[in-house]
Amino acid sequence: MTISLRLSDEETMLIKKYAELNNTTVSNVIRRAVMETIENEYDLDLFDKAMEDYKNNPVTYSPDEAEKELGLR
Secondary structure (H helix, E strand, O other): OOOOOOOOHHHHHHHHHHHHHOOOOHHHHHHHHHHHHHHHHHHHHHHHHHHHHHHHOOOOOOHHHHHHHOOOO
């Protein structure tokens, strides 16, 4: 799939130089940046949900308690 992207001359030069310095392609630089952004937002959403769950039920377990509860010992 091809996706076009509008960039200023300065942005284009920065990305090209970054790719060159890191011995990769412009496509790889952009692909990694987009995927990292998506992953970070997903992680943040999971964190927000976990914090909400914890606020509603603030129960914690020590590592020993967790191992026992999970039948790992």
